Amino acid sequence: MTNTSRSDATTKKTIEMVEVSPRDGLQNEQRAIATHDKLALIERAIASGARRIEVTSFVNPRAVPQMADAEAVCAGLPGRGDVTYIGLVMNMRGAERAIATGRIDQLGAVAVGTDTFAMKNQGQTSDGSVEACRNIIARAKDAGLTGQATIAASFGCPFEGEVEEDRVIAMATAIAEAGPVEIALADTIGVGNPAHVERLVARVREAIDPLPVRVHFHNTRGTGLANVWAAISAGASVVDASIGGLGGCPFAPGAAGNVATEDVTYMLERAGIETALDLDTLIETNRWLADVMGKDLPAMVSKAGGFPKPNISSTS
Template structure:
C-alpha cells in the first residue's frame, strides 16, 4: 500500500490562507505518521487559489524532511516552470476529462490541456523527476454529466504516449461507486498495461472508502487521502470531502492490509490540521478515535 497525503494541497485549497509556519507544523506531523509521499502544494494562480500562494516559500523548506517524496500539482506550462524553478521535480499535471470542467478549472479545453503534456513532461524529466497525469472528473463532471469510460481510456493512452510516467484518476465530485471504479480501472489497465495507476476519491456521497476497496481489489495500491478528510475542488460545484487518511488506514489495517502508517499519529496530524484551519474536520474516525485510542483532538 502506498498512501499519499494530499491535505497540504487538496485539503487547504478551499481554506482561507494559513501561515507558512502552520503548514510546516502540519508537515512535521505528517512526517511522523509513516506516510512517505506528500502532495505538498500547487503552482497555480495565487489569485485563483490564495491559500497556496506561498508555494515557492513552502518548497524552499522541504529539505527538512529528506525521507519524504514530495510532489506538486500544476495546471499548465507556466506552473510547471515555477515548480521546477522552486526545486520541485515530481509534477502532477491535471487534465480535466470534460471540457466543461477544463474550461472552469484552467480556461482551456481538454484537448488543449493534453497538448501541453510533452512540454511539462520534459520539464519534469530534465529536472530528474516524473510526470503524473491526473485525470480529473474521471467518472462524473458537475457541468457535462457522466464521463464516458472510452473518453478516459483515450485520454490516459494519449497522456502516456506524450510523456506521462504514471496516471491518477480523480473522482472530483465524489459520485462514483465500486462497480464503476472496477470497470474504469480494468479498461485503463488493458490500454496502459505497463503504467502505474493511482486513485483519488472524495467521500462526498459516502462511497469513498468502498471505492478504495474496489481499487485495491483491482490491484491499485497508490491511493490519495487527506488528514481529517479536509478538502475539495474550488472549481467543481459540490466537490467536498476528500477521503480521510485515518479512515483509509483504519479500514485497511483492520482488514489485514499493512499500510506502514501509524493510525495514532495520523489522528494527531489531523488534530494539527484542525487547529490550523480553525474549524471541525469531516472525518468520522477523527471524531470517534481509533480502536482503544483517544480522540484525535489535542
C-alpha cells in the same frame, strides 16, 4: 508502528499512500492558513509515515489564494531524501515555477475529462489538457524530476454529467505515452460508485500496463471508502488521501472533502493491507489540524478512535 490490523500468516499487500492535505486539503478553505502551519502539517505527515506528499500547487494566486505561498512553502520543506515532494501544476508556467524552487521532486499534471470543466479549471479544452500533461511530464524529465498525471472528473463532471469510460481510457493511453510514473483517476465531485470504479480502474490498468493506477476520491456522497476498496480490488496500487478529510476543488461546485487518510489507513490495515502509516500519529495530527482550522474535521476514525485495545484487569 501502531498495530491496527488483525494478525495472520498471509503475505500482506501494500498500498502506497499519497498525502494531499497540504495542497488539495487546504486549497478550497476560506480561512487563510499560515505558511508555518502548512510546513508543520507536512512535518506531521512525514512523522506519520507519509513518503509522498503533495505540498502545494503552482497556480495563479488570484484563482487560488490559499496557494499564493507556494515558493515559501517549498523553501521551508525539510531536507528528506526519503520523501517525494509533489507540486501540482496546470501549465508550463507553473512547471517552471516548481522547477525553479529546487525543492520539488515530482510534477503533478492535470487533464480533465470534459471540455466545460477543462475550460473552467485550466482555460483549455479536454484535448488541450491532455497535451499540456504530456508536455509537463516531458519538462519534468528534462529537469531531472519525475512527472505524474491525474485525470480529473473521471467518474462524472459537475457541468456535463456523465463522462464516457472510453474517453477516460483514451486520455490515459495518450498520457501514458509521455512516460509518467503513474496515472490517477480522480472522482473530483464525489459521484463515483464502487461498480463504476472497479470497472474503470480495471480497464485503465489494462490500457496503460505496466504503469500503476492511482486513485483520488472525494467523500462528497459518502462513497469514498467503498470506492477506495473497489479500486484496490481492481488493481489500483496508489491512493490519494487527506488528513482530516479536508479538500475540494475551487472550480467544481460541490466538490467536498477528500477521503480521510486516517479512515483509509484504518480500513486497509484492519483488512491486512499495509500502508506504512501510523494511525495514532494521524489521529493526533487531525486534532492539531482541527485547532488550526478552527473547526471539527470530517474524518470519522479520529472521532471514534482506532480499534479498541484490550483492557483486561485481573482480580485476586
